[in-house]
């Protein structure tokens with residue numbers, strides 16, 4: 001699955017592995033990390049888009065990009081990425097993820113298993129593979145992309161639950177790995193205009209303009225918060241206020257929402 005035609009790594013530059021860089025927030029992370037002088041390992045299913053991005057970043061920033069075409073819903077896909085991570089990277093961005101629409105009881109069980117595979121199991125396994133070399137080197141950064149919906153109780157329950165797992169997992173580990181020089185942050189963005197909602201079949205036409213976040217700004221906030229040692233990163237003042245107020249609500253009101 002690794003693209004052997006890509007320029008071989010390593011080089012003297014730090015290396016960042018980004019999952020889901022073929023669109024949306026992942027593209028923003030890949031661009032920002034390339035701009036900051038990182039070589040990249042790009043992981044997603046769409047090989048043509050991976051190649052196009054690798055070429056674009058190499059041309060714009062003079063960095064090298066390795067490609068792993070992998071389906072993170074599958075064990076084989078996750079294993080291929082873990083194998084690369086075990087060789088060592090400086091930054092891991094666990095960004096790939098997706099939403100499912102409709103009622104839980106009507107949903108296709110294989111799709112829900114795939115959602116757990118990408119949103120949860122991949123974060124677990126890729127972090128497990130990345131940490132030993134990072135701890136040995138005494139440095140590294142892991143960004144786990146969750147969502148504000150991981151902080152709320154919402155109707156998209158399997159999605160919210162998967163993102164709540166990412167938040168709790170990161171919160172539990174961050175302080176331990178910080179002792180070894182590794183930064184870990186759970187990123188909890190609100191609405192971003194990407195392929196995410198159309199792919200998940202969600203109509204977001206009624207979402208007010210002021211709630212939409214810019215992907216480049218979200219990626220920058222995540223890396224800055226990681227540098228500051230923050231464990232949970234919530235981009236945008238409105239969302240920080242909203243999540244704080246939600247924590248004060250009585251649970252019975254939350255459950256009826």
Ligand SMILES: NC(=O)c1ccc[n+]([C@@H]2O[C@H](COP(=O)([O-])OP(=O)(O)OC[C@H]3O[C@@H](n4cnc5c(N)ncnc54)[C@H](OP(=O)(O)O)[C@@H]3O)[C@@H](O)[C@H]2O)c1
Nearest residue numbers: 020022023024025044045046072097147191192194195196
């Ligand atoms: N957009 C929002 O409003 C929003 C809000 C909060 C949190 N988030 C989170 O932000 C992250 C990025 O989402 P986005 O908005 O940028 O969505 P997006 O535009 O749909 O991008 C999702 C990325 O994940 C990859 N991906 C999906 N399924 C995959 C699989 N089975 N194996 C490997 N890669 C897979 C896709 O690549 P391929 O199709 O090429 O595989 C794509 O690059 C997700 O974790 C999402 O939950 C999004």
